[in-house]
Structures are given as C-alpha cells and as structure tokens.
Amino acid sequence: MTAPELRRRSAAWFGATGKQGFLHRAVQRMMGLPDHVFDGRPIIGICNTWSELNPCNGQLRDLAEHVKHGVWEAGGVPLEFPVTSLGEDTMRPTTMLFRNLASMDVEESIRGNPLDGVVLLAGCDKTTPALLMGAASVDLPTLLISAGPMLTGRFRGLPVGASDAWRLSEDLRIGKISARDVLEAECGINRSFGTCQTMGTASTMACLSEVLGITLPQNAAIPAVDSRRSALAHLSGINAVRLVHENKRLSHFLSREAFENAIRVCAAIGGSTNAVIHLQAIVGRVGVSLGLAEWDRLGREIPCIVDLQPTGRFLMEEFYDAGGLPAVMRILCEAGLIHGQCPSVNGLSVAENCAQSPIWRPDVIRSLEDPVAEQGGVAILYGNLAPSGAVIKSSAATKKLLRHKGRAIVFDSVEQYNQRIDDPDLDVDEDSVLVLKNCGPKGYPGMPEVGNMGLPPKLLSRGVRDMVRVSDARMSGTAYGTVVLHVSPEAAIGGPLAFVEEGDLIDLDVPGRKLSLLVDEAELAARRSRWSAPASPSPAGYARLFFDHVTQADRGCDFDFLIGKRTNLEERASY
Ligand code: FES
Secondary structure: OOOOOOOOOOOHHHHHOOHHHHHHHHHHHHHOOHHHOOOOOOOEEEEEEOOOOOOHHHHHHHHHHHHHHHHHHOOEEEEEEOOOOOOOOOOOOHHHHHHHHHHHHHHHHOOOOOHHHHHOEEEEHHHHHHHHHHHHHHHEEEEEEEEEEEEOOOEEOEEEEEHHHHHHHHHOOOOOOOOOHHHHHHHHHOOOOOOOOOOOHHHHHHHHHOOOOOOOOOOOOOOOOOOHHHHHHHHHHHHHHHHHHHHOOHHHOOOOOOOOOOHHHHOOOOOOHHHHHHHHHHHHHOOOOOOHHHHHHHOOOOOEEOOEEEOOOOHHHHHHHHHHHHHHHHHHHOOOOOOOEEOOOOOOOOHHHHOOOOOOOOEEEEEOOOOOOOOEEEEEEEEEEEEEEEEEEEEHHHHHHHHHHHHHEOOOOOOHHHHOOOOOOOOOOOEEEEEEOOOOOOOOOOOOEEOOOOOOHHOOOOOOOOOOOEEEOOOOOOOOEEEEEEEOOOOOOOOOHHOOOOOOOOEEOOOOOOEOOOOOOOHHHHHHOOOOOOOOOOHHHHHHHHHHHHHOHHHHEEEEOOOOOOOOOOOOOOO
C-alpha cells in the first residue's frame, strides 16, 4: 500500500477556489496550458542560468527543453524561469562578489512561486554553489544538471585546456611566444559551449554535486554538446517528478555523510580549492556541522587518482571516456572510503550507482596504488599567520617548496602588485615568498582569484616556474603552483596577514600543516597598535551589503543572515 500523497505546495496557488485560484490559473493559461494540468500534478520549476553573458552555460537553453520532455512524460508540468547567471571570465570585479546575491535570487524565486520541485541548471563556477545554496534554504525536492565541460581545445595539432592559458600568458610575458601565437590559441581553446575542460572549479563542483547524490550518475563529465547529456536531462525531468511524489527534499541527500564523501572525492579528483569555500557555504545552509579542519582530516590520506589538468595531463572529455566519476567512486567505495549507503536522486544508493563502473583508460583514472599524487586533498594550514586556517592544494604545488622558509615580498593590493612585479629592480629571488594582502572577502571586496600571482619576469626568464605565494585571496581552479590561499582572518579585518612587512621571514610547513610568521609577539603587537581598519569601499548599494555581512573564508563567505533554512515564508498571499 502506498502512502497517501501530500497536498502539493502548488495547490495553494492552482487548487485555490474563488478569486485567488481564478487569477493564478488564468495567468498561467497564457502558456497554453489546458484544464487538466491544474488537477494537482507536480509543478516542476526549471531554474536556468542560461545567458549570452555566460557562454559556459550556453547549452542550458537547449537542455531545458529536454528536461521538459521528461517532466511531461512523468506526468508533471515544467515551468522554466531565469535566474542571475555569473560568467566567471567576464564579470567584474569578481563573480564571488555576486554568488550570494545569485543565491538570494534563486531562493526567493523558488519560494515565491507555485513549485513542488526544482531542476537546477548550472555550470560556470559560481552558478552551481549559488543555485545549491539558494535551493537548500528552501528545501524542496530538487535535482541538479550541470552544463557539462566544453570539448577539448585544439592548438597546432595538440589538445589544450583552460590551464594552458596560464602557461601561454607566462610564455608571452617573457617573449617566448608572440601575441599572434596567443591569438591562434585563443581561437581554438574554447570549441563549444560548456565549462572549462580541466578539473577546475566548475568541473569540481559538478563532480561534487554528483557525489552528493543530487544529480544522475555521469552528470559531471558528459561533454556539454554530447547527445548523452540531452538524454540525461530528459531522465532528470522524469526523476524530478518522482522526487516530488516521494517527497524527497534536498536535505534528504545533503547529510553529513554525503559531505564527507564529497571531501574525499574532491581529494581523489584533485579538485579546486574553491570547492572548500562553496561546500562550507552549502553546509551552513543545511545546518550540517562540518568545520574547515575536517577537509584535512578526511582528505589527507586520499591520493589523487585522476590525471587531469591542472594537477595532471588530461581533460574532461578524456575523463568521461575513461569512465567518468562513477569509476572513481567505485574505487573509493571498494576501498571503504565512501559512505556507500548515501541516497541519490535516481532512487539508488551511491554505491549501487557505481558498482558496475569500469575504467576504460587506466592512464586517466589510475589506481590507489599507483596515484598521480600521494596526497590529493586540500591541506588546511594553521599558525600565527592563519589562526582560522588557510588552504593549499599540495598536489598542484612543487614538492620541494612544501617545506620552505623565505623572505616576504609584500604587496598591499592587487594594484600595487601590478605596479611592482615587472620592475627589474624588485629585490626578489626564487626563495622569496610573495605576499598579497587585502584580497579577502571584505578587503577587495569579493575575494578575487588573484592568489596565484604571476612570477617576476626576471625570474621567469631564468627558468623559475614556481615560488611560494601567500594571500587572503582565492585562485582559479585551473591554476597551479605552491600557492597558500584563503588566509583567515583576512588582512582587511586585522588578521595577522595585515602586519607582514617586507623582509619578514615566513615559514611554510605543509607536512606539519603550519604557516608561521617569524616575527616576535612584541613586534607584532606594536604593528597591530598602529593599524586601523579600512572603511567600506562603497557607502551604499549591494557592495555595502556584501561588506557588512560577508563571513570569512572558513565559513564559506556566505552572508551571516543567509545561513540556515527558511521555510513557510510564502504562506501569506497578496490576493
Ligand atoms: Fe566558466 Fe571556467 S570560465 S567554467
């Protein structure tokens, strides 16, 4: 015997009698909907981040149509709606300034409308966390589809991906290649709609969404323009209707165990450091207790087994051909490193979903015994320079720099870095530590991806390709190097980073998880007494709201007033 169906949320709109029901149904009939669709069947919102200002998500307009086919087939009614889209490479000053704004748009668009379930269409870096954060705060039955990675780029007969942009721009700075060469690469690197082809932030967030069980299997890696992604969208529409019938809300999937799975898989795929901030924000929305230190504890012993840029060699198209994320999940499941009982949106457990997942390319998906890097996880550093933590992706760093002591070259802002870095008289050598301040959540504001500062040309021309860099900024998931990020508390609120001066010694000890400023406490206290907090960079508007309410990196940079779930705010009707 099946349980009696709950009264649908949308019935408060379309099932109402009198003037209210009349107006709600009448306005929706403009879509050409016949009588019978108002009989109480599930209304599925398709929350779309398609935008011509964000071509990474350019495939989503087409995918939405496939979702609709699936929803209709399963007896639901699809209603697509647009939300803010954040184009990573285009938006200024940084998309991170707007992630929380987009999450508010998503949350209130879902809450304010007659929806029983939601399909989230996301892709480019911030769109996935923004949609998940907003949807988590409403907590309806929800499923996510990623835009999918773009096709492998081509340049002079060779494959290229987003990480190559960093290498090419450094080669251009030292005159190794010409502007014409770069133009040729520019035309071939992005051959289709879709997200960056490396294991950058977009691919990492797509993978972690799949691990969390809120996408269908293989969502992360099917190329954006592959017909198999259209089929996945169709099936996602069917499953969204089923989730509503079973009243399986987002919180059903977003458990502590599911987040632990995500942290472990993030290590195994060599995922982006940005995933730490985004997952911490989502964790805050669903009310799971998971501190920053857990990233180190859970990910520390997990080797990176996926040979993808920026840690390794290959790109997302090859990852899909190799077996995709289910193959990685199977390896971890069989080693007992995954909570296999966690549910997923297709009704199977994550263990069941990956049980029959072969590896077709062992050069791309390696084994735990023969990994790409022994420790794939994000290391969390503490010390007198980062009392609330800092992160480093050790698998993308130079091994011999993981223990390093060096003299600080200090930049108070990005602008000061840009002015000084090309100066041939800059007193810097390969043992120096580049320090960048005031690029944290409040300091910039918005915490831009500038932590992987380009090296001084005079060292690049001598063949130096990596140095220790320390900042309160983030870095692109496509970037690499010995880069300490997210130093918290940030300089702009008086974190110890604010008091680093040129020539101070900094001690980085990644195996010991320490980041220390070798300046005695009395001297630091004297510097602190001379320091005054910067004013808000904007007296009004959204930037002011951001400055006043953004939390530090260890709490995911969410707004303090958005943390948690909010339900039943929609019960009052205006007519
Ligand atoms: Fe959009 Fe990389 S710039 S996914």
